Amino acid sequence: MDAGDLTPELLGAAVWDDAMVAAAGIPVHDVPFVTVGGGMGSFVTADYLRIAGVPASDIRVLSNIDHPWQTYQYLTRVSQIPEPERIRSDSSSRPDNIWGFPSYALSEAWRDRTLRPLVHILGEPIFADYWTPQAGTVFASLRRESARIGYDAMLVKGVVRMVRRRAAGGYFTVLTPPAGSSATKRVVYRSRFVHLAVGYPGLRFLPDLQEFRTRHSDYEHVVNAYEPHEHVYEFLKTKPGTVLIRGGGIVSSRVLQRLIDDRERLGLQTQIVHVFRTFVTGAHGPHWWARRKGGDGFAYQGFNYPKSVWGGQLKARMRRLEGQERAKQYAEMGGTNTPKRRRWQKQLRQGRQGGWYRAMQGVAQKVWPDTDGTLVSLINGDNGTVEVRADYIIDCTGLEADIAEHRVLADLLEHGGAGRNPLGRLEVERHFEVKGTASGDGALYASGATTLGGYFPGVDTFLGLQIAAQEITDDLARRGFGRRIGPIRSTTQWVRWALGRPV
Amino acid sequence: MVPVLLGRIQTRIFLLAVVGSVITALITPVLPGGGPLADRYRTAFVVLGAVAVLGVAWELLYHLLMQFRWEKDWPSLFGLLTGVPEAVVLWLLLRAGAVPGVETAPPVAAFVLQFAAVWTAVWLAANGPMRVPFLRWRFRGGRLT
Incomplete structure (x- = not known):
């Protein structure tokens, strides 16, 4: 085996120490916070942390894609949403703006000097369909925010192989850099915190x-x-x-x-x-207070979840439910x-x-x-x-593969102490720390589709990623990493956002 | 918006106290009607307080009605239009002398202008700018605490 590769000793041990990694000849980079994935989930989390005052040098995004919106853009394109078409997402659900203000509709009204989007949004959903942003607008806004927070400086290209706990606290994240870009086959990122946002594990066919x-x-x-x-x-x-x-x-x-x-x-x-x-x-549901519209074969709903999942009653209720009760609530509001x-x-x-x-x-x-x-x-x-x-x-059934199809998640389930939630995905706490994976003073978080079935349902949406990022940022602040964003910081940072100034 | 009951009440009281007070303070001197400015201010602020107090009962009703919506949301338009029945009921109470602290109702034009200005400003604030200082507010169903 080449120096700088995983050894049988490392592969077999659930917890590594610094000497084991050094003995394998794998170079180690130290950074406090690592996010794995590099898609929308990593981006939104990094955005939140940067706004909370974490310097770009304290964050590394390990990813095999160049831009956070790359996979999303690909999926929207092949599933028939070209850039001028409108996606299925609320106007104030902006992955490039943690405040959701101005909403996409307000921005579009300003950009095109027209009141039309605002009149539309005033009438929704009674007199008009939900107003939703154009795919192209979303990508453009992400590009702007990415530049503003210095995303490219945080990005490290490569394929993440695994995350293992470190005996002295924190984690080792093993990355396989692109061929020829590194002296060794693997490099390791040693960090106190790890965030996993690896997206959909894959497609499954009927x-x-x-x-x-x-x-x-x-x-x-x-x-x-x-x-x-x-x-x-x-x-x-x-x-x-x-x-x-x-x-x-x-x-x-x-x-x-x-x-x-x-x-x-x-x-x-x-x-x-x-x-x-x-x-x-037709309308369907268990009782009058839980009936969804439907007809001609379809169940009708504005967004992927009932709206109150992102902040209202359903969010509050689900946060209190465990096990089968939670699974039942998911089933009640779910369905294609x-x-x-x-x-x-x-x-x-x-x-x-x-x-x-x-x-x-x-x-x-x-x-x-x-x-x-x-x-x-x-x-x-x-x-x-x-x-x-x-x-x-x-x-068009959109079936998804099991989370264990993803190599990093499979390793985490086998060696990292992670478990599954009532829907079979990764079980996370209310603040999105993966249950059972704590390591000394470190913490491992996950957000996105991987965590569907948790205390918060709308995970695989723009707003859901922001809600997760907020919980994670607040939890990190409690642990002394970054600052809790209070009203003053929030306002001053919003002004910087509005002026296009760096965080 | 996707409020929870406590969030509705907290948001209403907070925004009426902050945005409502500013608007009332600015608009009262130019409202139609006679009498000393101090008395007009007194009446205007009692009216503002009544919107907040009665509003708690209104919010209970809105919360009940919202239960019939699958999304458990409260569209922006509802937030704007509910001002009409609220204004009508408050005006009737003022006319009937049922609002403590206001012996004679203000001129109808003064009441309508003040109510409309406050209501619109509060509604606008709740539909966007509120999220700037209060980052967690929208994810907590409008709760501030």
């Missing part, structure tokens, strides 16, 4: 679609909406075809919009069959849903009237190719078992 792809080695006709699938839309421009859509969430709405926009714009003859596992026919946008309603209404959009309840048992190449899905549903033929199948 079992029948996975089996089809594996058996027929066909990755072209059965696609996931979160992977590039532009070829589907290109094919439909060349000849009429049928697309089968699986899933009733926001991504299915986006894909439908793209298919129907193309149909309208280019005069295509695309046929759409939409299969819902749960077909919602999409916003009821006027444009989408109109498009689907036209589709139903024209007979080119058909929605049905069902679960696919099997998918196979017919002799002419058409895909046949055997669907078992309320109306019995039927065969549905299509040229393409787009999986």
